[in-house]
Amino acid sequence: MDDPYHNNVNQQMTEGGEYTYTQDGGGQDGYPYQTDYPHQQDEDAASDATEGADEDDQMYEGEYQGIPHPDEIKEARRAARLEAKRKARLAAQQQEEEEESLPEQYETIMEDCGHGRFQWMLFFVLGLALMADGVDGFVVGFVLPSAEKDMCISNADKGLLGLLVYVSMMVGALVWGGLCDKMGRRKCLIYVLTIDLVFSFLSCFAQGYGFFLFLRFCSGFGIGGSIPIVYTYFTEFLQMDKRGEHLSWLCMFWMLGGLYASFTAWGIIPHYGWGFAIGTQFQIHSWRLFMFVCLFPALAALIGVVFMPESPRFLLENARHDEAWMILRQVHDTNWKAKGEPERVFTVTNIKTPQTQEDEFIEIQSDTGTAFQRWTVRKMTMLQQVMANVMSLSAPELRLQGLFLVIVWFCMAFSYHGLGVWFPDMIKYMQYEEYESKVRVFHRERVERFHFNFSLVNQVHREGEYIHDKFANIEIKSVKFEDSLFENCYFEDIRSTNTFFENCTIKNTVFYNTDLWQEKFKNCRMENTTFLHPKKGCHLNFQEENDIVIYLVSFLGSLAVLPGNIISALFMDKIGRIRIIGGSMLASSACTFLLLLSFSQGAVICWQCLFYAVSVAAWNGLEVISVELYPSSKRGTAFGILNGICKFAAIVASFIFAAFIGITKIIPIFLAFAALVCGGLVALKLPETREKILS
Numbered sequence: 001m002d003d004p005y006h007n008n009v010n011q012q013m014t015e016g017g018e019y020t021y022t023q024d025g026g027g028q029d030g031y032p033y034q035t036d037y038p039h040q041q042d043e044d045a046a047s048d049a050t051e052g053a054d055e056d057d058q059m060y061e062g063e064y065q066g067i068p069h070p071d072e073i074k075e076a077r078r079a080a081r082l083e084a085k086r087k088a089r090l091a092a093q094q095q096e097e098e099e100e101s102l103p104e105q106y107e108t109i110m111e112d113c114g115h116g117r118f119q120w121m122l123f124f125v126l127g128l129a130l131m132a133d134g135v136d137g138f139v140v141g142f143v144l145p146s147a148e149k150d151m152c153i154s155n156a157d158k159g160l161l162g163l164l165v166y167v168s169m170m171v172g173a174l175v176w177g178g179l180c181d182k183m184g185r186r187k188c189l190i191y192v193l194t195i196d197l198v199f200s201f202l203s204c205f206a207q208g209y210g211f212f213l214f215l216r217f218c219s220g221f222g223i224g225g226s227i228p229i230v231y232t233y234f235t236e237f238l239q240m241d242k243r244g245e246h247l248s249w250l251c252m253f254w255m256l257g258g259l260y261a262s263f264t265a266w267g268i269i270p271h272y273g274w275g276f277a278i279g280t281q282f283q284i285h286s287w288r289l290f291m292f293v294c295l296f297p298a299l300a301a302l303i304g305v306v307f308m309p310e311s312p313r314f315l316l317e318n319a320r321h322d323e324a325w326m327i328l329r330q331v332h333d334t335n336w337k338a339k340g341e342p343e344r345v346f347t348v349t350n351i352k353t354p355q356t357q358e359d360e361f362i363e364i365q366s367d368t369g370t371a372f373q374r375w376t377v378r379k380m381t382m383l384q385q386v387m388a389n390v391m392s393l394s395a396p397e398l399r400l401q402g403l404f405l406v407i408v409w410f411c412m413a414f415s416y417h418g419l420g421v422w423f424p425d426m427i428k429y430m431q432y433e434e435y436e437s438k439v440r441v442f443h444r445e446r447v448e449r450f451h452f453n454f455s456l457v458n459q460v461h462r463e464g465e466y467i468h469d470k471f472a473n474i475e476i477k478s479v480k481f482e483d484s485l486f487e488n489c490y491f492e493d494i495r496s497t498n499t500f501f502e503n504c505t506i507k508n509t510v511f512y513n514t515d516l517w518q519e520k521f522k523n524c525r526m527e528n529t530t531f532l533h534p535k536k537g538c539h540l541n542f543q544e545e546n547d548i549v550i551y552l553v554s555f556l557g558s559l560a561v562l563p564g565n566i567i568s569a570l571f572m573d574k575i576g577r578i579r580i581i582g583g584s585m586l587a588s589s590a591c592t593f594l595l596l597l598s599f600s601q602g603a604v605i606c607w608q609c610l611f612y613a614v615s616v617a618a619w620n621g622l623e624v625i626s627v628e629l630y631p632s633s634k635r636g637t638a639f640g641i642l643n644g645i646c647k648f649a650a651i652v653a654s655f656i657f658a659a660f661i662g663i664t665k666i667i668p669i670f671l672a673f674a675a676l677v678c679g680g681l682v683a684l685k686l687p688e689t690r691e692k693i694l695s
Contacts, residue, residue: 102351103693106313109328109348110239115246116335119237123246125304126230127253129193132298133226134257136196138554139294140165140216141424142265145550146287149497151209161213163651168220170647176225177640181633185233186310188636192229193302195222197295204291205284223298224647227623228639235627235635236313237331243628244572244690248620252565255616257297258558264293266551313632321351401629402638404685405622406645411679412585412618413646415672418653419592422668423557423608424550425661430601431549435478491516553605560609564616576688577625584618585680591615592673595665615676618683628689 140162148158172192180188196219203215231247238246268290312324312331329346336344441460448467455475464484473493480500487507494514500522507527515535568580591611598604630638657668 102316103695105351106316107240107693109351110237112346112348113328113332114335114339115239115242117338118331118334119242119246121304122234122237122308123250125301125308126234127250127256128297128301128304129189129226130230130250130253131257131260132193132196132301133223134254135261135294135297136169136200136220136223136257138258138261138265139291141554142261142269142551143287143291146269146285147212150285150287151207151212153209161216162654164213164217165220166647166651166654168217169224170644170651172221172224173228173640173643173647175221175640176636177228177643178637180225180229180232180636180640181314184310184314185229185236185636186305186308188225189229189233189305190302192222192225193298193305195219196226197298197302200291200295200298204288224643225640227643228636231623231627232636232639233311236311236632240693241573244577244624245569247624247627248565248569248572251568251616251620251623252562255558255561255565259555260297261294262551262555262558265290266555268293269551316351317633325351401687404682405626405629405642408581408585408679408683408686409622409626409642409645410649411675411682412615412622413649414653415588415592415675415679416615416619417650418657418668419595419608419611419672420557421654422657422661422665423604424553425658426598426604426665427549427553427601429662430604439478496520549601553608556605557608557612560612561616564613565620568617568620572620572624573690576690577621577628578684578686578688581618581621581625581683581686582680584615584621585676585683588615588618589673589676589680592669592676595669598665618680625686625689628692629687631695 144153144158144161147153153161176188176192199215199218199222203212203219206212206215231250234250235243235247269287309327309330310323312327315321315324315327325348328348328351332344332346333342336342435458439458439460441462442464444463445461446465446467447469448465450466450469452469452471452474455477456479457475457477459479460482461480461484462482464481466484466486466489468488469486469490471489471491471494475495475497476499477497478499479496480502481504482502484501484504485507486504486509489506489509490512491510491514492512494511494516496515499516500520501516501524502522504521504524505527506521506524506529508529510530510532511534512532513535514531517531517534564584568584572580588611591607591614594607594610595604598607626639626642627635656671660668
C-alpha cells in the first residue's frame, strides 16, 4: 500500500546533514512554504545524497579532533620558508636601494643648502691648515745653512735631517689618512695640527742635533696628515658643480705657504742680531725665531677648526643621523641668512643612512675589563678596521683605476720634487764655481811683524811664512793655508768659515778666543802652541753674508704657480680633470728640455718659474680626482696612501737628482722628462669624475 506522504514528498539531505522536503508535482495539499524552494532534478538529488561518499574524498579521521593532516603541515612549512626567503630578498633589496640612494640624497641636500658663507669660512680655515703644510716643506731647507753651523751638523747629518722629515710626513699621511675614515675628519685634523704645533715649538729651543732631529720627525708626522684630511673634509661640504673649482682654489694655500716661508726667511734669518742667549749653553739665533714665526698658520688653523663641525657625510656613513642632520641644517641656515633669505626652512626630515656593524664590537667590550683593556680593545679594533679599509682598495672595481692613479702620482712627484731639489742646488753649484774662479792664490809669501786687521776671504796660501804676526778681530772665510809656517804669532777674536790649515807648522803661537780648533788643523805640527778660551764647537758668524738668492728663488718659484692655479680653477669643471692632468704633465715635460739651455743663474730661475707655472695644474687635477674617485668610507685612506707615495717619490728623487749636481744635467732632465710623459699618458686612462656624485 502506497503511503501518500511518501508518494508526494522526497527527502533530500543537504551538505550540512539536514533534511529538506519537497512536494512532487507542485500540488496544493503539501506544506505551503515548500513552494518557495526551487524544484530539484533527480540527478541533482542523487548527487547531493551521495556527496562526500567517494573514496578519494574520505574525511581524515583526526580532523574532528583538530589535528591537521601531515600533508598540510608540510605545505605550511614549505610556504613559511618561501615567505621568509621572500622577506629576506625584499629586505636586502631595500637596504641596497637605501645605500645607493644616500649619495643622490646627500647631493640634493647640499644643493638645497647652497654654496655660501659656511663653505667660505671652512675654505679659509682648511686653507690655513694646507698653508701650514706648505710652510713646513720649506722650513728645513731655509734653516739648514744656519743650523748646520749652530749645531755642528756634518754633510751626512744634513742629508739625514731632510730624509727623516720626508719619511715622517710619508708615515703621517698613511696613518692619518686611514684614521680620518674611522675617527672623523675634524677630530683627526685637530690632532694633526696639535702635534705639529707642540713639536715644532719645542724644536725652536732644541740645542742638540739629536733632540732637534727627533722633534722635527714628530712634527712632520703630524703635519704630514693634513693634506689627505683637508681635501677629504672640504670635498664633503661641496656640491658636484662646485667641487673642481673650489678644490683648485684651495690648492693656492700651499703656494701661499711657500710665499710666507720664503718672505719671512728672507726678512728674519739674515738678521743674526735678533737672537739672544741665556748663558753659554742656551742660544736662540734668528733661524730659530724664523721657525717660531712659521707656527702661526698652524695655530690659526687649529683655532678655526675647533669651531667647525664634523663632516656630515662621515657622520651619515657611521649611522649618526641626528648629528648629521643638525650640521646640514646649520650649513643651510648660515648660507641662506647670509644671502638675505632667512625665511627659507631646511625641509629635510629624514636622511637615509647605510647600516653598519663596525662599532658593535667596541661597544660590547666597553662594559668589561679594566680601563686599559677597554682602551686596547678599541684601538686594536680600530686598527683592524683601518687595515680592512686599506685591503678593500684592492677590490676589482677599484684596482685598475687605483693603479693608474698611483703611477700618475709617483711620476708627478718624482719629477716635481726632483727638479725642486735640482734648481736650488744647481744655483748653489753655479755660485760655487763663480766663487772658485775668483780665488786668490798666494805662493811662498813671507809676512813679518804685520797686523792683519782686515778679513781674509776666498784665498789660498801655499808655503808661506808668517813671523811675529798678529791676527785680531777679523773674519777668515774660505781660506786655506797649505804647507805654511806660523812662528811667534798671535790670533785673537777670530771668526772662521770654511777655513783650514793643512800640513802647517805652528810654533810659539797663541790662539785666544777663537773658533780655530781641532777640526780646522789637518796633519799640522804644533810646538809650544797655546789655546786660551777657545770657542769649541760650531758657531754662527754674525758678519757672514747670507745667501739671499736662495730665498729669492723659492719666493719666485712659489709665486710662479699663481697663474696656473687660476687657470686650472677656472677650467677644471669646463674641460675636465683628465685633460687638465694629462695636458699639464705633457706640457711640463716639454718645459724640461728648456733646462738644457740654462747656463746661468738667471736662466735656471726663469725655467724653474715656467716649469712650476705649467705643472701646478696637474697637481690640482690629481688632488681633485683623488677625492672624487673613491667612496666616502675609503676616501681619506686612499688619499693618504697616494700622498704617502708622493712623499716616497720625493725621497727617491731628491737622492737621485742631487747625485748629479756638478756632474751632468742631462740625466736629471731626461729622468724628469720620461716621468712626466709616462704619467701624462697614463692619466688619460683615468675615468672622468666632474659629473660624478660622491659615492
